[in-house]
Amino acid sequence: MFTSDLSETFERARRDLADLVKLQSVSAQGRQLPETADAVTVLLEAEGFTVKRYEGQVAPVLIAEAGQGARTVLLYNHYDVQPETPLELWDSPPFELTERAGRLYGRGASDDKGELISRLGALRALKASCDGELPFRVRWLIEGEEEIGSPSLARIVREHADELRADFCWWEFGTIDPAGRPVLYAGLKGILCLELRARVAQSDLHSQFGAVVDNPLYQLARALSSMRDEQGRVTIEGFHDDVRPASEADLGAVSRIPDESSALQETYGITGFLGNASGAEFYRRLALEPVLNINGVHGGYGDAGSKTVLPATAFAKLDFRLVPDQSPSRVAQLVREHLARIGLADVEVVELESHEEPARSDLTHPLVQLAVATARDVYGAEPVLHPSSGGSGPMHPFIEYLGMPVVAMGIGNLGGRVHAPNENIRLEDFQNGIRFGAEFFRRLAQY
Amino acid sequence: MFTSDLSETFERARRDLADLVKLQSVSAQGRQLPETADAVTVLLEAEGFTVKRYEGQVAPVLIAEAGQGARTVLLYNHYDVQPETPLELWDSPPFELTERAGRLYGRGASDDKGELISRLGALRALKASCDGELPFRVRWLIEGEEEIGSPSLARIVREHADELRADFCWWEFGTIDPAGRPVLYAGLKGILCLELRARVAQSDLHSQFGAVVDNPLYQLARALSSMRDEQGRVTIEGFHDDVRPASEADLGAVSRIPDESSALQETYGITGFLGNASGAEFYRRLALEPVLNINGVHGGYGDAGSKTVLPATAFAKLDFRLVPDQSPSRVAQLVREHLARIGLADVEVVELESHEEPARSDLTHPLVQLAVATARDVYGAEPVLHPSSGGSGPMHPFIEYLGMPVVAMGIGNLGGRVHAPNENIRLEDFQNGIRFGAEFFRRLAQY
Numbered sequence: 001m002f003t004s005d006l007s008e009t010f011e012r013a014r015r016d017l018a019d020l021v022k023l024q025s026v027s028a029q030g031r032q033l034p035e036t037a038d039a040v041t042v043l044l045e046a047e048g049f050t051v052k053r054y055e056g057q058v059a060p061v062l063i064a065e066a067g068q069g070a071r072t073v074l075l076y077n078h079y080d081v082q083p084e085t086p087l088e089l090w091d092s093p094p095f096e097l098t099e100r101a102g103r104l105y106g107r108g109a110s111d112d113k114g115e116l117i118s119r120l121g122a123l124r125a126l127k128a129s130c131d132g133e134l135p136f137r138v139r140w141l142i143e144g145e146e147e148i149g150s151p152s153l154a155r156i157v158r159e160h161a162d163e164l165r166a167d168f169c170w171w172e173f174g175t176i177d178p179a180g181r182p183v184l185y186a187g188l189k190g191i192l193c194l195e196l197r198a199r200v201a202q203s204d205l206h207s208q209f210g211a212v213v214d215n216p217l218y219q220l221a222r223a224l225s226s227m228r229d230e231q232g233r234v235t236i237e238g239f240h241d242d243v244r245p246a247s248e249a250d251l252g253a254v255s256r257i258p259d260e261s262s263a264l265q266e267t268y269g270i271t272g273f274l275g276n277a278s279g280a281e282f283y284r285r286l287a288l289e290p291v292l293n294i295n296g297v298h299g300g301y302g303d304a305g306s307k308t309v310l311p312a313t314a315f316a317k318l319d320f321r322l323v324p325d326q327s328p329s330r331v332a333q334l335v336r337e338h339l340a341r342i343g344l345a346d347v348e349v350v351e352l353e354s355h356e357e358p359a360r361s362d363l364t365h366p367l368v369q370l371a372v373a374t375a376r377d378v379y380g381a382e383p384v385l386h387p388s389s390g391g392s393g394p395m396h397p398f399i400e401y402l403g404m405p406v407v408a409m410g411i412g413n414l415g416g417r418v419h420a421p422n423e424n425i426r427l428e429d430f431q432n433g434i435r436f437g438a439e440f441f442r443r444l445a446q447y
Numbered sequence: 448m449f450t451s452d453l454s455e456t457f458e459r460a461r462r463d464l465a466d467l468v469k470l471q472s473v474s475a476q477g478r479q480l481p482e483t484a485d486a487v488t489v490l491l492e493a494e495g496f497t498v499k500r501y502e503g504q505v506a507p508v509l510i511a512e513a514g515q516g517a518r519t520v521l522l523y524n525h526y527d528v529q530p531e532t533p534l535e536l537w538d539s540p541p542f543e544l545t546e547r548a549g550r551l552y553g554r555g556a557s558d559d560k561g562e563l564i565s566r567l568g569a570l571r572a573l574k575a576s577c578d579g580e581l582p583f584r585v586r587w588l589i590e591g592e593e594e595i596g597s598p599s600l601a602r603i604v605r606e607h608a609d610e611l612r613a614d615f616c617w618w619e620f621g622t623i624d625p626a627g628r629p630v631l632y633a634g635l636k637g638i639l640c641l642e643l644r645a646r647v648a649q650s651d652l653h654s655q656f657g658a659v660v661d662n663p664l665y666q667l668a669r670a671l672s673s674m675r676d677e678q679g680r681v682t683i684e685g686f687h688d689d690v691r692p693a694s695e696a697d698l699g700a701v702s703r704i705p706d707e708s709s710a711l712q713e714t715y716g717i718t719g720f721l722g723n724a725s726g727a728e729f730y731r732r733l734a735l736e737p738v739l740n741i742n743g744v745h746g747g748y749g750d751a752g753s754k755t756v757l758p759a760t761a762f763a764k765l766d767f768r769l770v771p772d773q774s775p776s777r778v779a780q781l782v783r784e785h786l787a788r789i790g791l792a793d794v795e796v797v798e799l800e801s802h803e804e805p806a807r808s809d810l811t812h813p814l815v816q817l818a819v820a821t822a823r824d825v826y827g828a829e830p831v832l833h834p835s836s837g838g839s840g841p842m843h844p845f846i847e848y849l850g851m852p853v854v855a856m857g858i859g860n861l862g863g864r865v866h867a868p869n870e871n872i873r874l875e876d877f878q879n880g881i882r883f884g885a886e887f888f889r890r891l892a893q894y
Contacts (some may be wrong), residue, residue, distance in 0.1 A: 189655070193753035202716025207766050208636070208837030210740030211679065211732040212708070212720045217741040217763070221671035228665065230790065232658065261659070268759075269649025271793065273659045285658040293657030294664040295756050300743030301764055306640035306799040308766050308839075309742050312715075316664070317748055319654050319755050343677065346718065352753040390655030392755075 001377060002439040004129050006121075010431050013121035014104070016043060017430075018097040020079070020113045021106040025059075025144060027080035033059035033144045036079045040142055043120060047127070049140070052163070056152035059144025063156075063163050066123075067134030071444050074139045074166035074404065077116040078146035081108040082419045089421035103424040110425045111418045112172045115410045116142065118430055119170075122437025129438075136445035139166055146172075149354060150394040157397040168367040168444065169398045174410035176429050177384065181258070182375040182436075185408040186368055187360030187388030188395040189290075190322035192331050193352035196223055196339075198299075199313045207308040216314040217299050223344050224316060227335070228292045232274040232285075234320075236338045239290070239331065244324045246288045249363040250387040254287055255280035257384055286390040291321040321392060322358045324400075329355075357396035360388050361405040367447070371407045374443055378436040409436075448824060449886040451576055453568075457878050460568035461551070463490060464877075465544040467526070467560045468553040472506075472591060474527035480506035480591045483526045487563070487589055494570060496587070499610070503599035506591025510603075510610050513570075514581030518891050521586045521613035521851065524563040525593035528555040529866045536868035550871040557872045558865045559619045562857045563589065565877055566617075569884025576885075583892035586613055593619075596801060597841040604844040615814040615891065616845050621857035623876050624831065628705070629822040629883075632855040633815055634734075634807030634835030635842040637769035639778050640742075640799035643670055643786075646760045651747075654755040663761035664746050670791050671763060674782070675739045679721040679732075681767075683785045686737070686778065691771045693735045696810035697834040701734055702727040704831055733837040738768040768839060769805045776802075804843035807835050808852040814894070818854045821890055825883040856883075 020043075025036035037060040041051045049064040059080060084094035084107045092098035097106040108114070127134055141164060145152055157164060175183045198216035205213060228234050259279045264270065277285055285291075299314020301307035320331055328351075336349050361368055363385065375383040389408070398406050411433035417423045467490075472483035484507040488498045496511040506527060531541035531554045539545035544553040555561070574581055588611060592598055604611060622630045645663035652660060675681050706726040711717065724732055732738075746761020748754035767778055775798075783796050808815055810832065822830040836855070845853050858880035864870045 191755070193755070195753075200718050205715055205717075206838065207740040207742060208733065208738075208768060208839075209711075210766075211736055211738045211768065211837055212724055212729055213717055214679070214719075214721055215741045217744045218671060218675065220744075221668040221741075222677070224665060224668035225672040230669070232661070264656075268652055270652075270660055271647055272661075274661055277659055282659055286655065289658055291655075291658045293654040293755075293757055294662045294668075294747065295654060295754055296747030296749050296758065297664045297667075297744050297761065298746075298749040300741065302743050302745040302762075306642075306764060306766065306801050307742055308638070308640070308740075308801070310740055311743065314744065315749075317753060319657075319753065321655060321658065354753050354755070390658055391653065392655075 002435060002442055004125060006125055006431070006434060009121050009125045009434060013117050013434060016120065017109070017114055017117040020117065021097045021108050022095055024095050025080045026083050027059055027145050027148045028083055030058055033080065037062060037144060040079050044140070047120065047123060054156055054160070056143060056145050056156070058148070061144070061152060061156050062142040063160055064140040064142070065137065065163070067137045069136035069445050071447060072137040072139060072166040073441070073444055074141065074164055074169040075119055076141050076169060077119065077172050078112045078143050079116065080144040080147050081111070082147050086421060091422055099427070102427050104427060104430065105422055105424045107423055109423050110412045110416045111423065112146065114425045114430060115172055115433070118411050118433035119437050121434040122441060125434060125438040126441045136441065139164060153394045154397050157401060161402060165402055166404055169404050169406040171395060171406050171408035172410060173412065174408045175412040175414060175416070176379070178414060179381065180379060181381045181384050182379050182409060183384045183386070184372065184375065185386045185389045186363055186406070188358065188393045189388055189390060190326060190328055190358030190396065191354050191356045191392035192320040192322065192328035193354040194318045194332065194335060195350040195352055196220060196316045196318065197313065197348040197350065201312040204312050205310040207310045210310050213310060216311060219344055219347055220297060220314055220316045222342070223339060223347055224294060226342055227338065232291065234290060234292045236334050237341070238334050242326045242330065243290060247363070250288055251284065253363055253385050253387050254283040257283045257386065283386070287386050287388040288323060290323050290326060293319050293321065295319055319354070321390065323388070324358045324360050326358055328357065356392045356394060357400070359396040359399040359406070361399055361407065363387060365405040368405050368407055370443055370447060371409065371440060374440045375409065375436060378439050379432065449882060449889055451572060453572055453878070453881060456568050456572045456881060460564050460881060463567065464556070464561055464564040467564060468544045468555050469542055471542050472527045473530050474506055474592050474595045475530055477505055480527065484509060484591060487526050490567060491587070494567065501603060501607070503590060503592050503603070505595070508591070508599060508603050509589040510607055511587040511589070512584065512610070514584045516583035516892050518894060519584040519586060519613040520888070520891055521588065521611055521616040522566055523588050523616060524566065524619050525559045525590050526563065527591040527594050528558070529594050533868060538869055546874070549874050551874055551877065552869055552871045554870055556870050557859045557863045558870065559593065561872045561877060562619055562880070565858050565880035566884050568881040569888060572881060572885040573888045583888065586611060600841045601844050604848060608849060612849055613851055616851050616853040618842060618853050618855035619857060620859065621855045622859040622861060623826070625861060626828065627826060628828045628831050629826050629856060630831045630833070631819065631822065632833045632836045633810055633853070635805065635840045636835060636837060637773060637775055637805030637843065638801050638803045638839035639767040639769065639775035640801040641765045641779065641782060642797040642799055643667060643763045643765065644760065644795040644797065648759040651759050652757040654757045657757050660757060663758060666791055666794055667744060667761055667763045669789070670786060670794055671741060673789055674785065679738065681737060681739045683781050684788070685781050689773045689777065690737060693731070694810070697735055698731065700810055700832050700834050701730040704730045704833065730833070734833050734835040735770060737770050737773060740766050740768070742766055766801070768837065771805045771807050773805060775804065803839045803841060804847070806843040806846040808846055808854065810834060812852040815852050815854055817890055817894060818856065818887060821887045822856065822883060825886050826879065
């Protein structure tokens, strides 16, 4: 265990984080992105990193490298943040790191500047205990477009694969749960967002013509109800063909996740779960099953009372959450074929911008196990390992293209208000994150 | 044929119409309703009518009577109009009857003040040719709430049945088509407007939870797609049990309606008709088949791009168009039973305010035939007789409760912009309407 006194490291990391939070690096609005990339570069170079800078779509991407050794670890973080609005809901200025009751508040305090700085602190601590030399090679990919869907990332990974190869990739995000258990994720689902557009006429009609004219909302209802069943299982022909069966390790992992389904149910006032799932089945669906969700349907009259209209058009927005080895473009094609098969070829299928391939690490990989064991030892609690998050992100090129296991683990907390006003981390999680990182790097170097 | 010189009657009717159009009797806004009822009363009393006035929900209802004879005819009209907005789209002031290119423009010029005055003119013309005495009894029900759904009408009919009984009821509305053919309707469909409300949680969720939480838009899609088929036929159990089979006369009538389906298709840019219906089948569906139409569905995200949300709630608005002997309240009950049967009992069914029973006259009734024959002779063109409009209205108590045949025939035209800016009638149709009325009354008195 990494037992050095880290109080000085903690103080310095906190000052670094305060400096970084000051920079308003809102990628959705293109604010202060090169300036923030500069500030991160200064921090990295001060620790001996060589930093290369590549142009992304709206923000620079940094690829940094430091240290020497038999093992190489790749870190993935981002320096951009979500917009700070609505301002009036913040209890302290969003771009001023502020301590209250054991928490540090500020935009990016958790997502992802806090995590970035905690890892920098961990590297400093380890280096200090190794006579100023890192005993392994660390590569660090830090982008500024994560909050807008990482539009440049897959290309950067392809073009700079040689600068990114490693034995293991430590992904951004992750929480410490209310029971003090670190929560890790070894994969992300893929995503495909579609819009279905139905049209039956050029202008709205009196609803009496429903006797002879089809209804675009009925067409969408038929399309949507034919694509999944009451249990939520997708019923599009060929959809499951590419689904990689869950491994025994995956199924074992979901069965060990503490069941918090009833807390979720209470928090959101959920009327019930599909198939009354709870426990292992609940987490199996969340982590390992592909999903068709409907984000919105709109068409025709929506105000009070009735209006006897037959709308000319209507649209539906969907997202598919995909699992290995499904592919978003293949699924889009299957949706088109499905609609044609049921006589709805005229319903237009538009692929929206979100489009991620799914990825999941092999949980039996020794370095995945090393991360879990280190977390267990540092936090003194049994880690919660999800084979995959139910959410999506750009993890695929790392696992499938660079061929390394990827695990997300971080310093968030369930009340961390990520993406919302009063984003925060607990000071204790920040410090434990630095200690975990130092210990994990130490073990990795010796592995 | 009624051959008197009617030029003086035409002039006087036009002045009466101009006076009536000046009154802004917008029932939706409660404007000048008693004043307009007063003005109509003055006009009727000047022709020897006894006028009784009853209070409706927002406007007086007039029941007037004049004349003596073996036959009694009931007229149904209304003195209220639709709102005049948007004002800027009118080419002349909405409440000032204005002639342009052979047409009279103004709110209510067609619907329904023009029709009311044309009937008054017809009575005057006939009376003048009969030494000042009407040779039959005419009863006239004139309400001021038609444009807001006639909320008092069924009650008034029930409470004053003895003052309303007649051999025949001449209903408001009807057009002269572009080929000069008078278009008559011998029935109206019933209507039931429902809202379906689905809820799966108290607040929206991240869409990853679609793996374990049902989707309100999927529930609505399943409900809607299960209630009708691709041909538009309603598939709710028991829905067709009360449908009175179309008579031979009904089927014969729809087969004689000139096929204007392709004109409709072109006007509205309709992509195609259900079952490729045209001709007799097109009009059979429009007049004689019950329909489920979807007026609107709304829930979740509706702006540009994608938002990965699982909405907590969604709603759908529907209207059923019903045929004899279906009943709106029975259909609402069948919808609830249907949803329970398919496991969607939690979807709330709310009955909206529109609620009309269906009604259809016997086309073989001699007085229906008399109206058609008179129209044929006066207009010199083969009348188009629809067994029922595809639309709905409060005709049911007249046919089913008072037990008389009802036929709608009027002075409208397809470009008449009823309910819209620049509402108008053709001067020729106004005058022909007066002539038709005089001849029809003459024949009716002698029948």
